[in-house]
Amino acid sequence: MGKVRLDNVWKRFGSNEVIKGIDMEIEDGEFVVLVGPSGCGKSTLLNLVSGLETLSDGDVHIGERKVNDIAPKDRDIAMVFQSYALYPTKTVEENITFGMVTRRVPKEERQKALKEVTDLLHIEMLLDRKPGQLSGGQRQRVAMGRALVRDPEVFLFDEPLSNLDAKLRVEMRTEIKKLHQRLGKTIIYVTHDQVEAMSLATRIAVMDAGTIRQIAPPEEIYERPVDLFVASFIGSPAMALVKGKVVQSDGLKLDVTDEEGTVLFPIPRELTATAKSFLGRELILGLRPESIVKEGEQRGGRQTFAFERRIDVVEPTGPDTLIIFTLGGVEAIARVHPEDKAPVDSMYRFEVDMERAKLFDPETGKRLSASS
Amino acid sequence: MSARQIHGIVRATSPLNTFLRLLLFAILGLFALYYLMPLFVMIATALKPLEEIRTGTLISLPQEPTLEPALRAWDSACVGVRCEGLKPYVWNSMAMVIPAVIISTFLGAINGYALTKWRFRGSDLIFGLMLFGAFIPFQVVLLPMARTLGILGMAGTVPGLVLVHTIYGLAFTTLFFRNFFVGVSDGIVQAAKIDGAGFFGIFFRLMLPMAPPAIVVTVIWQFTQIWNDFLFGVAFTVGDSNPVTVALNNLVASSTGVKEYNVDMAAAIIAAVPTLIVYVFAGKYFIRGLAAGAVKG
Numbered sequence: 001m002g003k004v005r006l007d008n009v010w011k012r013f014g015s016n017e018v019i020k021g022i023d024m025e026i027e028d029g030e031f032v033v034l035v036g037p038s039g040c041g042k043s044t045l046l047n048l049v050s051g052l053e054t055l056s057d058g059d060v061h062i063g064e065r066k067v068n069d070i071a072p073k074d075r076d077i078a079m080v081f082q083s084y085a086l087y088p089t090k091t092v093e094e095n096i097t098f099g100m101v102t103r104r105v106p107k108e109e110r111q112k113a114l115k116e117v118t119d120l121l122h123i124e125m126l127l128d129r130k131p132g133q134l135s136g137g138q139r140q141r142v143a144m145g146r147a148l149v150r151d152p153e154v155f156l157f158d159e160p161l162s163n164l165d166a167k168l169r170v171e172m173r174t175e176i177k178k179l180h181q182r183l184g185k186t187i188i189y190v191t192h193d194q195v196e197a198m199s200l201a202t203r204i205a206v207m208d209a210g211t212i213r214q215i216a217p218p219e220e221i222y223e224r225p226v227d228l229f230v231a232s233f234i235g236s237p238a239m240a241l242v243k244g245k246v247v248q249s250d251g252l253k254l255d256v257t258d259e260e261g262t263v264l265f266p267i268p269r270e271l272t273a274t275a276k277s278f279l280g281r282e283l284i285l286g287l288r289p290e291s292i293v294k295e296g297e298q299r300g301g302r303q304t305f306a307f308e309r310r311i312d313v314v315e316p317t318g319p320d321t322l323i324i325f326t327l328g329g330v331e332a333i334a335r336v337h338p339e340d341k342a343p344v345d346s347m348y349r350f351e352v353d354m355e356r357a358k359l360f361d362p363e364t365g366k367r368l369s370a371s372s
Numbered sequence: 373m374s375a376r377q378i379h380g381i382v383r384a385t386s387p388l389n390t391f392l393r394l395l396l397f398a399i400l401g402l403f404a405l406y407y408l409m410p411l412f413v414m415i416a417t418a419l420k421p422l423e424e425i426r427t428g429t430l431i432s433l434p435q436e437p438t439l440e441p442a443l444r445a446w447d448s449a450c451v452g453v454r455c456e457g458l459k460p461y462v463w464n465s466m467a468m469v470i471p472a473v474i475i476s477t478f479l480g481a482i483n484g485y486a487l488t489k490w491r492f493r494g495s496d497l498i499f500g501l502m503l504f505g506a507f508i509p510f511q512v513v514l515l516p517m518a519r520t521l522g523i524l525g526m527a528g529t530v531p532g533l534v535l536v537h538t539i540y541g542l543a544f545t546t547l548f549f550r551n552f553f554v555g556v557s558d559g560i561v562q563a564a565k566i567d568g569a570g571f572f573g574i575f576f577r578l579m580l581p582m583a584p585p586a587i588v589v590t591v592i593w594q595f596t597q598i599w600n601d602f603l604f605g606v607a608f609t610v611g612d613s614n615p616v617t618v619a620l621n622n623l624v625a626s627s628t629g630v631k632e633y634n635v636d637m638a639a640a641i642i643a644a645v646p647t648l649i650v651y652v653f654a655g656k657y658f659i660r661g662l663a664a665g666a667v668k669g
């Protein structure tokens with residue numbers, strides 16, 4: 001069984017607290033992606049699960065077993081490293097079978113297991129080469145092969161694709177997803193890449209300074225981030241976070257004033273009850289680029305609202321064009337159809353779907369929800 | 373513009389450049405001459421019969437080259453009262469240098485590996501202290517070491533000398549291997565741990581096979597140091613167990629009758645040949661190893 005459970009896990013390096021009491025429960029067959037800024041402890045957390053680092057406090061369970069004092073090799077895990085960590089003096093075949101040789105698996109069994117993974121990963125023609133004679137993508141495959149051949153209950157991936165070029169990364173991403181669907185094994189996966197996280201995960205865990213801010217399915221992380229940190233970390237380009245003041249003017253409004261004038265954003269309907277208690281105080285309005293479009297383009301938006309701003313920069317990306325403008329002193333981005341673009345410095349009428357806008361309490365950083 | 377680059381050679385472009393170029397070569401040639409002169413004198417003298425040395429000049433070429441002095445130096449010249457040439461002492465040196473090099477290189481490799489890949493509390497401090505050992509002038513340790521060897525019952529023996537050289541070589545061998553292994557990705561060790569390999573499994577199956585550049589550098593360094601050592605040899609061995617460096621000194625100093633310069637020179641060459649051989653065979657790896665250490669990082 002590939003369940004993984006962390007109970008109040010702490011890791012300290014000397015006086016430096018790197019993991020600060022993490023609780024997490026991962027079901028058998030889940031694909032959990034850890035994301036977070038550099039240095040927040042993702043690799044350390046992974047190493048605590050693999051046993052390469054020892055716990056300072058707390059418990060780690062894999063399956064039904066408490067593995068606190070069990071060596072990495074006996075934890076029924078396999079790991080793929082960012083640098084691949086292939087054994088440079090060994091051939092591809094020896095790299096893949098190294099673990100089995102160490103465990104004295106009989107030769108026939110080794111050959112059978114080797115054949116299975118080489119077929120799966122299409123690396124049979126590489127078996128006699130040394131890692132130095134492989135391309136990045138091939139090394140990546142061999143590293144995966146070395147992990148797959150162990151047939152563990154839990155796979156741990158530490159930024160496995162970050163050394164590949166963009167095209168290969170997309171290919172390998174799909175392959176990893178296929179592998180997961182096919183093998184159904186639990187995977188814990190660290191990445192810096194938003195798209196990777198969104199497209200692979202069954203759940204994403206957003207980490208910050210040794211804690212988990214939110215762990216939830218990708219759509220929920222994206223649509224209902226718990227706080228400003230998660231909201232600004234997930235999504236690319238990032239969500240614009242605009243400060244405004246709650247005022248009463250023909251209904252509850254958020255007053256965003258800058259040198260170009262005042263915009264009165266209507267408070268999202270379902271949040272009016274909650275926002276009422278902020279009357280006269282500040283709230284932060286979160287707008288994702290795709291919820292800001294050209295006026296009149298919003299289809300199916302239930303609570304649209306239009307305003308006008310001067311265009312700072314126009315960035316075509318292919319399918320969409322990004323229009324960057326300033327709102328309430330911060331940079332905001334609209335995602336419009338390429339044919340809707342306009343010259344820089346001209347005035348542009350944007351439209352937002354307030355149903356999809358988010359509001360945050362600037363003091364606690366928490367997102368306002370209908371019930372709170 | 374006539375500056376051309378052919379196979380990396382930049383040609384002089386103006387008369388001034390040509391002049392400077394010639395000056396450069398003249399100076400370099402002078403230095404080379406200065407360096408090679410003693411070698412020439414040594415080889416020339418070693419090939420001359422005694423008669424020619426007495427009549428000719430120092431830098432004249434041998435008129436009737438002979439290997440007689442070399443043979444005498446090898447097995448019949450007198451070292452002290454023993455007249456068997458340098459031969460027994462060359463074997464002494466071999467018996468000292470081979471185990472000392474192997475053991476100190478091996479231990480240095482394990483140290484370097486442990487200090488970089490199995491870091492523990494205080495490992496940096498330990499490395500610092502070991503490094504300190506590389507800077508201790510050896511004269512300082514002569515007396516304590518002599519006492520230690522005495523207690524161990526190894527005073528005046530070749531194994532005693534092996535022990536001394538192994539211990540004092542460790543600082544350098546550890547340094548060489550530490551610097552090499554520090555550049556080896558920790559991920560390899562982590563992957564191997566997950567694959568079930570232990571401390572020595574990882575060392576012998578993964579780390580040593582990667583380390584030939586470091587091994588070559590260390591072996592050459594240790595071989596030269598130990599073979600050429602005089603101080604420990606003269607301090608910790610007696611008579612029959614002397615290494616060749618000490619024997620050479622005694623041979624030159626043994627003045628019974630006429631001073632045989634040709635035999636002295638031949639003996640000096642014999643004493644120097646093994647290190648030369650090591651350089652000839654492994655020198656290019658030495659340079660490569662040093663360079664690799666510099667860029668690997």
Ligand SMILES: Nc1ncnc2c1ncn2[C@@H]1O[C@H](COP(=O)(O)OP(=O)(O)OP(=O)(O)O)[C@@H](O)[C@H]1O
Pocket residue numbers: 013016018036037038039040041042043044045
């Ligand atoms: N062996 C160690 N000794 C001391 N501090 C360490 C050690 N390993 C990691 N740290 C510290 O722990 C913190 C978290 O490191 P970790 O490698 O887990 O970050 P990360 O989230 O994986 O970052 P990145 O995204 O850059 O890989 C860092 O501040 C790092 O300096």
Ligand SMILES: [Mg+2]
Pocket residue numbers: 042043044158
């Ligand atoms: Mg990391």
